Amino acid sequence: MATLMGSESPCTGGKRRQCNGNIVTKFTTSRITGQGFSRGTQLPAGLLQERDKRAKWHGIPTLLQKLYESSHPNSDLSQAHSLLKVLSSQLSMEAMSFVTEERKTAQESTFPNTYTFDLFGGVDLLVEILMRPTLTMQKKKPKMNDDLVKDCLSVLYNCCICTEGVTKSLAARDDFVLFLFTLMTNKKTFLQTATLIEDILGVKKEMIQLEGIPNLSGLVQSFDQQQLANFCRILSVTISEPDVGNDDKHTLLAKNAQQKRNASPSRAEVNQVTLLNIPGFIERLCKLATRKVSEATGANFLQELEDWYTWLDNALVLDALMQMATEEGEQSSTESSDESSLATSPLRHRLPQSMKIVHEIMYKVEVLYVLCVLLMGRQRNQVHKMLAEFRLIPGLNNLFDKLIWRKYTASNHVVHGQNENCDCSPEISFKIQFLRLLQSFSDHHENKYLLLNSQELNELSAISMKANIPEVEALVNTDRSLVCDGKKGLLTRLLTVMKREPPDSSFRSALEMFVAIFNNVPQDLFFTWFCFFEHILYCIIDSGCTSRDVLQSYFDLLGELMKFNIDAFKRFNKYVNTAEKFQTFLTQINSSLVDSNMLVRCIVLSLDRFESQTEDVKVVEVLSECCLLSYMARVENRLSFLFRLINIINVQTLTQENVSCLNTSLVILMLARRKAKLPFYLNALREKEYAEKYPGCLLNNFHNLLRFWQRHYLNKDKDSTCLENSSCIPFSYWKETVSVLLGSDRTSLCAIATYIDEPFMDLDKDLLED
Numbered sequence: 001m002a003t004l005m006g007s008e009s010p011c012t013g014g015k016r017r018q019c020n021g022n023i024v025t026k027f028t029t030s031r032i033t034g035q036g037f038s039r040g041t042q043l044p045a046g047l048l049q050e051r052d053k054r055a056k057w058h059g060i061p062t063l064l065q066k067l068y069e070s071s072h073p074n075s076d077l078s079q080a081h082s083l084l085k086v087l088s089s090q091l092s093m094e095a096m097s098f099v100t101e102e103r104k105t106a107q108e109s110t111f112p113n114t115y116t117f118d119l120f121g122g123v124d125l126l127v128e129i130l131m132r133p134t135l136t137m138q139k140k141k142p143k144m145n146d147d148l149v150k151d152c153l154s155v156l157y158n159c160c161i162c163t164e165g166v167t168k169s170l171a172a173r174d175d176f177v178l179f180l181f182t183l184m185t186n187k188k189t190f191l192q193t194a195t196l197i198e199d200i201l202g203v204k205k206e207m208i209q210l211e212g213i214p215n216l217s218g219l220v221q222s223f224d225q226q227q228l229a230n231f232c233r234i235l236s237v238t239i240s241e242p243d244v245g246n247d248d249k250h251t252l253l254a255k256n257a258q259q260k261r262n263a264s265p266s267r268a269e270v271n272q273v274t275l276l277n278i279p280g281f282i283e284r285l286c287k288l289a290t291r292k293v294s295e296a297t298g299a300n301f302l303q304e305l306e307d308w309y310t311w312l313d314n315a316l317v318l319d320a321l322m323q324m325a326t327e328e329g330e331q332s333s334t335e336s337s338d339e340s341s342l343a344t345s346p347l348r349h350r351l352p353q354s355m356k357i358v359h360e361i362m363y364k365v366e367v368l369y370v371l372c373v374l375l376m377g378r379q380r381n382q383v384h385k386m387l388a389e390f391r392l393i394p395g396l397n398n399l400f401d402k403l404i405w406r407k408y409t410a411s412n413h414v415v416h417g418q419n420e421n422c423d424c425s426p427e428i429s430f431k432i433q434f435l436r437l438l439q440s441f442s443d444h445h446e447n448k449y450l451l452l453n454s455q456e457l458n459e460l461s462a463i464s465m466k467a468n469i470p471e472v473e474a475l476v477n478t479d480r481s482l483v484c485d486g487k488k489g490l491l492t493r494l495l496t497v498m499k500r501e502p503p504d505s506s507f508r509s510a511l512e513m514f515v516a517i518f519n520n521v522p523q524d525l526f527f528t529w530f531c532f533f534e535h536i537l538y539c540i541i542d543s544g545c546t547s548r549d550v551l552q553s554y555f556d557l558l559g560e561l562m563k564f565n566i567d568a569f570k571r572f573n574k575y576v577n578t579a580e581k582f583q584t585f586l587t588q589i590n591s592s593l594v595d596s597n598m599l600v601r602c603i604v605l606s607l608d609r610f611e612s613q614t615e616d617v618k619v620v621e622v623l624s625e626c627c628l629l630s631y632m633a634r635v636e637n638r639l640s641f642l643f644r645l646i647n648i649i650n651v652q653t654l655t656q657e658n659v660s661c662l663n664t665s666l667v668i669l670m671l672a673r674r675k676a677k678l679p680f681y682l683n684a685l686r687e688k689e690y691a692e693k694y695p696g697c698l699l700n701n702f703h704n705l706l707r708f709w710q711r712h713y714l715n716k717d718k719d720s721t722c723l724e725n726s727s728c729i730p731f732s733y734w735k736e737t738v739s740v741l742l743g744s745d746r747t748s749l750c751a752i753a754t755y756i757d758e759p760f761m762d763l764d765k766d767l768l769e770d
Contacts, residue, residue: 058113061120063087071129080129081148088151091117091158114162123159123166126152131179146188153183153192160199171204181213184231185222194230201237207267210238210274217278229288229363232370238271239373252654252712265378272377282374282386288367290395291360292402361403361426368433375440384447388482393441393450396434397490404434405497431507438490446474452489454480499535505550533561533568537575541584551588552595559602564609564728566622573626582627593644594658600641601664603632605727608671639684642668643698646685650701651708659712662705667727670737678740679749686755696760703752703762706738 063083071080090113117123130152133144160167170176177200183193201208210216223231265273275281371392374383387393396404406427442448449457457478464471484490501507539545540554562568576582589596607629613619623629631637645665649658672681682699689698713720714735724731743751753761 056112057116058090060087060090060113060116060122064117064120064122064125067122068125071125073132077129077145077148081145081151084126084148084151084155087117087122088155088158091155091162094158094162114159117155118159118163118166123156123169126156127170127173127176130183131176134179146186149183149186149189150192153189153196157192157196157199160196167199167203171200174208177201177204177208178213181216181219184227185219187224187227190227191230194227194234198233198237201234207242207271208238209267210271216274220278220281225284225288225291226363228284229367232285232363232366235275236366236369236373239268239275239370239377241266241268251652252656252659253651253708256712269378272374272379276374276379276382282371282383283390285367285371286387286390286392286395289364289371289392290399292399357403358426361430365426365429365433368430368437372433372437372440375437380445384441384445387441388447388450388479391482393490394482394484397484397486397488397493400490400493404431405493435507438494446477449475449478450483451491453484453486453492455487456489456492457483495532499532533558533571534575536561537572537585540588541576541581548592548595551592555589555596555599559599562599562606563602564606566610566616566619569606569626569629570622572628573622576627585628586631593641593648594661597645597661597664601660601667601727603628604638604664604668604671607632608674638668639681639688642681643685643688646698646702646705649705651704654705654708662709663723665702666706666709666734666737667729669741670729670733673737673740673750682750682752682755696756699752699756700760700762703742703756706742706752709738710735710742 063086067080067083067087070083071077094114130144130149156166156170160170177197180193180197180200183189184197213219220228220231371383371387374380375387377383438451442451449460452460457475457480460475461471488496498507536554536558540551540558545551545554562572576585589599593600610619610623610629611633614623623633642665645661645668649661654662669678669681672678685698685702689695713723720731720734723729723734740748740750741752744753745751746754748754
């Protein structure tokens with residue numbers, strides 16, 4: 001076999017067919033071993049030209065050879081730019097087909113021109129050309145032509161999307177990745193640079209450290225608002241923890257072990273701190289998130305939007321057109337960098353109004369995502385204070401009807417980066433990110449009252465006074481200058497549109513946010529404003545909703561509305577006025593205790609409180625009449641819930657989603673302990689084991705769960721506070737009860753060990769061992 005390294009001519013006789021394969025093999029091998037040929041410039045020009053037609057290289061190796069020769073350090077690069085334009089035209093057609101032909105992946109399509117360009121060293125050559133100014137010893141760095149830089153970046157991006165492995169090879173070059181950020185200072189090359197960086201960081205094995213970017217603070221402060229919004233697409237990759245699967249499904253045991261191994265802050269957490277230290281960064285994001293955009297009107301809005309979105313694969317095309325608008329505006333007038341300047345651009349006036357709105361929405365999705373991640377990070381208190389100070393919530397409230405939850409909704413084309421099977425349009429993505437942000441903002445933080453307006457805050461105060469309940473300190477301390485403006489607060493607007501959503505709408509999961517907002521706030525507020533209580537009961541009992549996620553949200557909110565509220569149980573009895581309705585309600589609860597256990601906990605806690613208020617005539621009346629309270633008052637029903645709550649979980653399957661089952665079972669036993677009935681319940685568990693012919697199984701499992709509970713909660717300030725606030729039981733009593741249950745004294749009637757016969761003790765004794 002003829003080889004490139006042999007003395008025999010590779011292009012003679014019957015060996016012609018093997019020549020191309022040998023060249024490709026040699027280049028492929030050299031890329032793996034680092035030895036041998038590395039680029040087409042090392043091959044004889046005659047050989048490349050002779051083999052070009054047969055191999056269908058379309059002259060690319062020859063052009064690369066000329067590009068290399070014309071791009072030496074002392075060249076003005078004008079000829080190199082002309083050659084690159086020729087190459088670019090050949091490669092751009094393949095990139096366009098990748099984008100438009102059903103979004104095929106690189107593995108599913110063949111792109112011979114891009115593959116050949118990379119194989120013969122084109123990618124490495126462009127990286128060299130781009131970085132050449134950084135290698136000079138001169139104090140004043142030579143400046144490359146902006147158009148040449150743009151074309152180099154565009155070709156590299158085309159190679160990334162069309163040829164497998166190019167993006168990863170670029171991501172492995174830390175010097176090049178950091179260099180790309182320096183190109184973002186030039187507005188003319190910003191868009192191409194940002195797009196390439198976004199792709200590279202998406203596949204980079206190790207998260208980049210933002211503090212390693214030269215003069216990051218100055219770079220970010222130099223961005224105009226449009227550039228900053230685009231930069232958020234990049235930031236989202238650098239501040240989010242690596243995806244380890246569904247967070248709710250990831251076991252707490254594994255999470256705790258991971259936290260032990262990684263005691264120091266993660267790279268994502270370090271990057272979050274780096275961003276927060278940039279002067280004015282959060283304030284500018286708040287302005288971006290809340291800035292207004294012109295509204296589309298007319299009956300053809302939906303069709304217009306769909307026609308445009310059928311060929312707009314991602315934000316890249318939108319940004320390109322918007323950049324054209326900006327550049328055209330620059331030719332006629334001096335442009336400032338805000339939204340008003342874009343509005344004056346002639347081309348922008350010719351773009352469809354719907355496209356301008358989609359463009360703004362897609363930016364806001366990225367901005368809200370960054371804010372949401374920062375709100376959930378270690379610096380959440382600092383971020384909370386800043387978001388309140390910069391009036392993020394009032395700003396979003398002003399956008400709610402006109403942009404966030406408009407009367408019309410967009411079509412269901414997928415968004416760049418989403419799974420093709422997902423029906424997420426830009427507007428749906430925007431709504432989801434908006435809801436996530438509000439949930440993070442409201443999660444057990446006193447700033448949750450900023451979602452109301454002044455009138456609604458006054459109503460809360462009046463309800464507290466009427467019920468003779470002390471006002472919540474956080475409510476009293478709320479700065480009225482930072483709350484929502486207008487006739488309705490953001491929470492009011494959101495609840496109003498939630499009532500109009502179909503019962504199984506994915507947006508219904510936003511109801512969980514209301515639980516966080518109004519934990520330990522007078523529930524009468526919901527009855528006064530929204531008549532929301534009956535609506536929730538309708539959705540659970542009469543709507544036919546079967547979505548577990550949505551039903552869980554209903555159960556959680558219903559539990560929060562009913563907890564300790566005697567009027568709520570009275571209204572429940574009025575709505576659930578037949579045996580059939582009550583049975584349907586119980587069936588929904590029993591169908592998945594993982595979803596409904598928080599409601600079960602609320603009923604148990606409320607019943608316990610009402611039974612201590614028998615001097616109140618209304619309480620006594622409701623206790624005797626309410627079918628739900630009567631059902632839970634029967635000890636056999638409470639025991640039934642306890643059996644199943646313990647049985648559906650174990651230490652190895654505990655997640656953030658189902659750990660509430662363990663806490664609900666503890667609530668039942670804590671209340672029993674208060675009434676000196678704990679031995680009765682533990683003995684009932686033992687009898688249940690023997691009746692099921694699995695002696696020791698249930699109690700050993702519960703013992704292991706409680707051992708895990710101690711490890712998990714005793715070092716979790718936030719989690720322990722949530723337990724105390726949601727149950728109104730001091731956390732000290734939680735700890736004490738767990739310690740009593742785990743007692744080793746087998747003579748104690750309140751210790752689990754007493755009820756496990758010796759042969760069946762510690763079935764899983766090593767489960768928690770490190």
